[in-house]
Amino acid sequence: MNKIKAGIINVTGYAGVELARILWQHPDVELVSVTGRSAAGKKLGEVFPHLAVTGLTITAELEGKIDVAFSAMAHKASAEGIVPLLNKGIRVVDISADFRLKEAAWYPLWYDFDHPAPELLKKAIFGLPELHRALIKNADLVANPGCYPTSAILALAPLVQLGLVEPDLIVDSKSGVSGAGRTLTLPTHFSEASDNVRAYGLGGHRHLPEIQQELTLLDATKSVSVTFVPHVVPMTRGIESTCYAKVKPGKLSGGKEELDKIYYDFYRDEPYTKVVQQPPESKHTLGSNLCLVYPAINQKTGRVVVISCIDNLVKGAAGQAVQNMNIMFGLPETSGLEALPLYP
């Protein structure tokens, strides 16, 4: 079989460079072009020594024939850059948030720009394979989910879809610092981020509408309300989300056993979302495409707590993007994504 020819737009951020690492090792893909503005003209290995072996050179624009482009551009720029690619017949996985929200009106509210291609919002598929696999298969444009939304939606989807809990949900997420990207900021300066836990986005984090939208789609009553507080903790990779919900009267009377069965059934055939028997640790996913989910219930208080862990740069970004690509191109869904977590 001919290899799929892939390009990465803006390879120089952490999602971009992780895409390069995964795609380079992908048995069914040829990584033919990587772009980056400030670094154009440099060897990829000059900027990222761990990728020296690729021999690739960073260019200003995608070069050569491409079957699929991964856009790791900033929001707004990504939407603008993707339209011409689609017009050329190149299928696109967008790592940015530009096609994740269905409502064009949400972009000025949450991202401070008017969407340049609102007609594409309906066509774009939200690339969470666990929920939208069938649609991803034929999509020309997949909006790769955010890292926090991936962990939150996968933790809560079974509860919401089956109407087991009150729709007033709480997501408390803890992320490694790489989630904030490679751009220099004071909060990501080592001496500030080390030995520190920092809550942020209390006024409304941009990933909130994404979580809200996807859970609402699953909710029969369309009344989901999410309180989402992200935190940064002193590690490079990983997200742990602890999600809280109130059991609806009369539901889940079977307790932990019933809850487990529901989760195992929901994710039975998933290659990457795994229901586990102990609270998972973020480290158990390091470098892998796994999402580990653990549901718990306290029948006295009527509370369900669901914990999920992912590597924010893999299942939370580049790995999930490749999983989407595999589905789009009819490859085995796990192709290029078999790496076991690195431990310790």
Add this chain to the structure above:
Amino acid sequence: MNKIKAGIINVTGYAGVELARILWQHPDVELVSVTGRSAAGKKLGEVFPHLAVTGLTITAELEGKIDVAFSAMAHKASAEGIVPLLNKGIRVVDISADFRLKEAAWYPLWYDFDHPAPELLKKAIFGLPELHRALIKNADLVANPGCYPTSAILALAPLVQLGLVEPDLIVDSKSGVSGAGRTLTLPTHFSEASDNVRAYGLGGHRHLPEIQQELTLLDATKSVSVTFVPHVVPMTRGIESTCYAKVKPGKLSGGKEELDKIYYDFYRDEPYTKVVQQPPESKHTLGSNLCLVYPAINQKTGRVVVISCIDNLVKGAAGQAVQNMNIMFGLPETSGLEALPLYP
């Protein structure tokens, strides 16, 4: 004035050694005796090089005349060891959990032992100065609060006491690894704890009844229910607690402004609990006795989120113990506790 003569029982844990550091530098205290079983006979500076300057020797039992003893023993052993001290007229601050819970029946449930001195449970004062200052003043036995409860109770007390929120509360805490103590365990092994977030105690952490008890005392309806999930994050010191509550109908219509005023008023004269204008970071308390509190409200969802940060070994243990001692002995409450946080 004569200095107060203090002793530390079981100086060799992290709370004990932090007590030694603070008491050694306390202008009104003479640290006369420190004990430790396995290390008895050794110089304190041999086990803890940073305390070499004290010249103290670790003994098996408290020696010399003591006005106040700090017990940093494990639970059960602490209760047993404290009784004879009280009988000798020595006032005691107990760092263990042995006198925190009012109900003797809770000890077999939560700590797996029958309380050896249940009659003292009523006499012991829960040493959270912000709530019980007047009683601490005359107490012979102060039960120093746990680290998580300190952060959780101080975050939620104003809301509960004023009946502003539904009594169904959620506390999501993130702690540095030192909270697990100096005893060697696999989860506190560096290679396991680094680059990791780990939720635990989902079946019910021992600090839960303590939080529940104190908030119930404040709650007019006596119906408080707390869901508490502690997490360990890869840093040595610090706790950040993010607490979630639902506003009662008709309450807090004044929004953030009203909420702030309530918190500022509640903690107006407190030397260590400070209401801040930005979400606090755990690092902002490092090495100090501060508790930083930040309340937020989302009027659309009717959710209050309160964040609090402490240094788990200072305000969460040794510092608060010294604050209690200061109150007990009529010293300025801040004596020996003036150190500003270490930053960065």
Add this chain to the structure above:
Amino acid sequence: MNKIKAGIINVTGYAGVELARILWQHPDVELVSVTGRSAAGKKLGEVFPHLAVTGLTITAELEGKIDVAFSAMAHKASAEGIVPLLNKGIRVVDISADFRLKEAAWYPLWYDFDHPAPELLKKAIFGLPELHRALIKNADLVANPGCYPTSAILALAPLVQLGLVEPDLIVDSKSGVSGAGRTLTLPTHFSEASDNVRAYGLGGHRHLPEIQQELTLLDATKSVSVTFVPHVVPMTRGIESTCYAKVKPGKLSGGKEELDKIYYDFYRDEPYTKVVQQPPESKHTLGSNLCLVYPAINQKTGRVVVISCIDNLVKGAAGQAVQNMNIMFGLPETSGLEALPLYP
């Protein structure tokens, strides 16, 4: 081709579990048996969640037909356990130090035991492919080098073999904490190891005779003297060694250019030891089998400084063991070891 059947003795340490991760993903190997004393009877995934997918069960002894055994036992036990395997015709890669030193007399001196199989010391091959590839090919017993020696010897070998520097060498190494293994100790307790640099082994670290032996073999004058000071720094994986030597009179007058050429030539065809153009960082090797080497020279002071970086658990242990196995069994040397470093 039939897959090679491999077994791991003592899978429960960090080297053992890393071997399991690599061998499980190796295209030419079937991992058929893993042993561990205390964990015998448990599923591998129960002890190490990241390996749940393997479905393997830990047994007390190797089971099934095995072509090659990797021993990750402690020293002494390893030597004792390996002899019967060799007698059965199983080829062995020993991760312990038991066959690294050529002189039986060194074992009581450095490891406090009398070697149980001194006759095998001459037959065992020191498994540093860069120096002993031809001998490894036909070896039945390969002594996998220590992590520090791998980094030190690869940094200094070209200088010593070509007689360019005085034989009085200094190796200053910085290691991640995982190098100390999974056994619980106070120095590897998170709260002790974090925010800390700790030199140790000043009286003579056990890896010193190994470094000394291999460099002496390369030195025409047989007069090598090594000063080796290892340090532990607060990270999980990685070793950086900074090595210092004095240029011999009349040598290296061509400066950096000459030095670079010597190093590039020496390691020209090596798949994993790469001479780089900037001082390497330990992170650039994370999870990979790479050893990055950078030589520098100051012609005014006559000093050569060579820096090398490895992942202590891959090129410093399990990865190199698999590289040795590949050579022993005539497989492509890079088989199963192609993973690019994980970054960031």
Add this chain to the structure above:
Amino acid sequence: MNKIKAGIINVTGYAGVELARILWQHPDVELVSVTGRSAAGKKLGEVFPHLAVTGLTITAELEGKIDVAFSAMAHKASAEGIVPLLNKGIRVVDISADFRLKEAAWYPLWYDFDHPAPELLKKAIFGLPELHRALIKNADLVANPGCYPTSAILALAPLVQLGLVEPDLIVDSKSGVSGAGRTLTLPTHFSEASDNVRAYGLGGHRHLPEIQQELTLLDATKSVSVTFVPHVVPMTRGIESTCYAKVKPGKLSGGKEELDKIYYDFYRDEPYTKVVQQPPESKHTLGSNLCLVYPAINQKTGRVVVISCIDNLVKGAAGQAVQNMNIMFGLPETSGLEALPLYP
């Protein structure tokens, strides 16, 4: 006694803010003015929450009557800013490198600028109290040593002054990331610096001439040659320097005992430089003004290894600056610097 009135120029870097923390708590000092360009007009507590209690406002220029100014400006700017202060009779402790080197010609070479006040280089005193206490006493301008030089010079001074070792010295230093300051850079970005060891300055670090100058002053033969390689390790504070020297023929035949005696005698009356009996760890100095020194000798190889540890922001910057101020103003040398290290 009247308190000494102190000002800090450029309080917004890590050395500046650490000065503010120490001076604010100093019993004999009133911190009256703190400056900072970009933050002028803001409350100090707005930029640095841990200093909110000071109530100070950052101004563009020093305000009020000042007895002593601490300059934490960048090099060149510091020299330019200090001259007018001296002319006004204000005594100055300069944290920058601008008056550390005695030779004006070294500034263009090492710092890329022509020194604006070369005549002051001879008057300025290198503020290492252990070597220059008597001169500091009467100095109007003290050049506070660099962090690496403090650790290196204190480790090697006894050996060099007594002519015990060959003057060909090696200093291998490991520093926490805060040594690189608060300015944002890629190598100090959390995701790059975590889990990493990075050597740098191989072409000649700016602290080298400072080490060389001070050791040469101590050396009777004036022939000191230093090879200095600094490394950054993933912790916020602390420096560990491992220094290597060759024993001169006929010297130190008394071995470790003789060496210890020499070091104890050399630092006998020092309040902060302490000779210790076990290799010190950087963590043992956290937040304190201590320098811990440990000398070792291998009589077979003729090598001396000396290890020293400091907190780079205290003894390596702000603490030493205050120690110098104490000497200059006839205060007890330990005033305001009594804080024991924070542990763990």
